[in-house]
Amino acid sequence: MDTRRVLTPLAGKVLAIGVVVLLLMLPVANVKDLVSERAGMRAAAIERVADGWGAGQAVGPPILEIPVDWVLQEGDRVIRTRQMFHSLPVQGAVDATLQPEVRNVGIYTVPVYLAGIKITGHFAPQALKDLATERAGRTVQWSQARLLLPLSDVHGIREFRTARWDGTALGLEPGTYDNLSAVTAPIALDSLRQGRDASFAFELELAGSESLRILPLAQTTTARLKSSWPHPNFSSGTFLPVRRSVDSSGFDANWQVLELNRGFAQSWIDQQVPAARLHNASFGVDLYQPVDTYQRNDRAIKYAVLFIAITLMSIFLWEHVAGIRLHAMQYLLVGLALSVFYLLLLALSEHIVFGLAYLVAATALVALLGIYMAGVLQRRSAGLVAAMTLAIVYSLLYLLVLSEQYALLLGAVFVFAVLATIMIVTRQFDWHAVSDRQRARLSEG
Numbered sequence: 001m002d003t004r005r006v007l008t009p010l011a012g013k014v015l016a017i018g019v020v021v022l023l024l025m026l027p028v029a030n031v032k033d034l035v036s037e038r039a040g041m042r043a044a045a046i047e048r049v050a051d052g053w054g055a056g057q058a059v060g061p062p063i064l065e066i067p068v069d070w071v072l073q074e075g076d077r078v079i080r081t082r083q084m085f086h087s088l089p090v091q092g093a094v095d096a097t098l099q100p101e102v103r104n105v106g107i108y109t110v111p112v113y114l115a116g117i118k119i120t121g122h123f124a125p126q127a128l129k130d131l132a133t134e135r136a137g138r139t140v141q142w143s144q145a146r147l148l149l150p151l152s153d154v155h156g157i158r159e160f161r162t163a164r165w166d167g168t169a170l171g172l173e174p175g176t177y178d179n180l181s182a183v184t185a186p187i188a189l190d191s192l193r194q195g196r197d198a199s200f201a202f203e204l205e206l207a208g209s210e211s212l213r214i215l216p217l218a219q220t221t222t223a224r225l226k227s228s229w230p231h232p233n234f235s236s237g238t239f240l241p242v243r244r245s246v247d248s249s250g251f252d253a254n255w256q257v258l259e260l261n262r263g264f265a266q267s268w269i270d271q272q273v274p275a276a277r278l279h280n281a282s283f284g285v286d287l288y289q290p291v292d293t294y295q296r297n298d299r300a301i302k303y304a305v306l307f308i309a310i311t312l313m314s315i316f317l318w319e320h321v322a323g324i325r326l327h328a329m330q331y332l333l334v335g336l337a338l339s340v341f342y343l344l345l346l347a348l349s350e351h352i353v354f355g356l357a358y359l360v361a362a363t364a365l366v367a368l369l370g371i372y373m374a375g376v377l378q379r380r381s382a383g384l385v386a387a388m389t390l391a392i393v394y395s396l397l398y399l400l401v402l403s404e405q406y407a408l409l410l411g412a413v414f415v416f417a418v419l420a421t422i423m424i425v426t427r428q429f430d431w432h433a434v435s436d437r438q439r440a441r442l443s444e445g
Contacts, residue, residue: 057152067083070082086267123200158206172184216239240283
């Protein structure tokens, strides 16, 4: 038997289908790039809202800052330097209530909020322990002590209702710590220097978007965040809530963070603890939008190669079962329709909910290919079977797109099930006979 002549018809068709699949990766890749581009446009819309309303905010208990001057003698030279001593309170509590709303920028939505925030706590005399003893060449500038209240985006401040230190009202002004924005005020250290605690209390209204973070700037930091937003995300911070309740009416969450948990000490000099380390220890909430259109489109496109290959393989089997020879151009047209599905899904999902967009796009695809295959295979029943098969396949794709935690498992099971079905259905298929028929048709032509 001439092996080359037996293998050529099937090998040629399989090779042609493989080339078609590779060619279809170009439009699929373009759609994937388009998803990334549209996601970037949404990010730009979020930045525009943040610029005008307020960015994601980070707040925390205040930092005590005291200048320390040094005069050191090195030979004939006198060296004068200034260091900034920083200390944290022993107890700090943050209580915030977020009033959320959604802002629209074109077709994009951005969750924003107004937060009523109360920050209370106290410093203990131990905060000044490192400065209490006299040291040669050192002068502590007690009268220049300041309190720094970190606020990552100060232009989001709408109102300061209360700002008090040890019972005295404070006059606030802009300030910074490292590259962290803050408001600051001069304070008197009489209570601390006389061995008594000194309390602080701030109450403000703060505008922000998407997230609110709490900086654990106390030996014991407690926080309570509550809002009517029904989809909070607590997992992006360093610490999860110790207690939380979430339902359709909103959320209420509580945290407690100790000095031992956060990775930096209660006091330091200058920027020995940079702002980035303070941010890395933060915790809080994101106003999560459960339907991430672009994430779901991207997930659908990841399975494009698999679903296009399965569909074309099914057509390949139908072709030989029906005994009708199809041209590579017909495979290409079917593949293009499958590729356009992802573009149609992206365009629709930007304007209507993702589930409805998927239903419309998938229904249009199934109807188109059902009609096309009925004509190509010259059987209405074949078109109906093709449409039903595609409906099942794209229903499974929808489950894969929706599932965040079990997508890999579902995908692996689906691939195995499809491969097993094809192998079982074709286990007694006489491919040699198929090759002979194709060769006979070629010779007759």
